[in-house]
Amino acid sequence: MGLFWRELIAGIIIFTSSLIAAQAPEQHCSLKFQEAFEEAVKLKKTCQEARYRDCCQVAKASLFDYPIKSGVFYINNACGHESPFIQDISPMQARCNMESGDGGWTVLVKRTPDVEQRELFNRTWVEYENGFGNLSGEFWYGLKNMHCLTSREPMEVEVEVSKTDGTKVVLPYGNFRVNGLSTSYTLHVSDKQHEEAYDYLGYHNGMKFTTFDNDNDSGTSSNCATSHGKVGWWFKNCDLTLLTHMPHPELHTTSPVTYHYAELRVRPKLCNANLPRTCD
Structure with missing residues (x-):
């Protein structure tokens, strides 16, 4: 039974x-x-969702069980580590974006001003490892979770930033992976698929993660996290993309450009528009 x-x-x-x-x-x-x-x-419903390893599989099941809508779902805690997004013993929660492209995106970072209280991103190394925030508002999903989700199969990524006036920039890349603790969660991102002049996220390829209490950037004069309000990121010397910037996320060209909304989301490369979905 x-x-x-x-x-x-x-x-x-x-x-x-x-x-x-x-x-x-x-x-x-x-x-x-x-x-x-x-x-x-x-x-x-919770037990059913907890079988799925990411939002792509949730989207596939949603075609038959319930309507596809963005929101918070349960997925399998395959890594088995502690996280503020784990409920009870095994299932953990994830925010799924089912609207962008074909859907099936697991959201790793989200910024929005549409909350009663903004999330603080000037956090310690341990906090960035485990994750923090509210999946219904602003959050950082955690380096441990990012490594677990992106190391099992080839993943693609999208960075989306927008302003309250409707201005929007979407930056897709064909390859995305976050390595484990032994590499200080080194970022691997390549295959730029957008036409923007700057390789915003690609600039950070190969960089270790840096926080104000764990300096791993390539700069020699100072800690980039310390000089950017103590927020964590894959700083190089220092950044072209900074979704953790406070109070608002930024893209850098010749000068910082501030946005109000931001989302970094990933999904398996085989999670496409063809039905049935082929991400399992």
């Missing part, structure tokens, strides 16, 4: 016993049963 049915039966037994003991009115019985049923359906 599956977990869902065991949980549902146990819930019904407990619920029925409590009704007999309390001799609850019929209307109360109906309400409590509806609540128990909704909780069981929610549990089943």
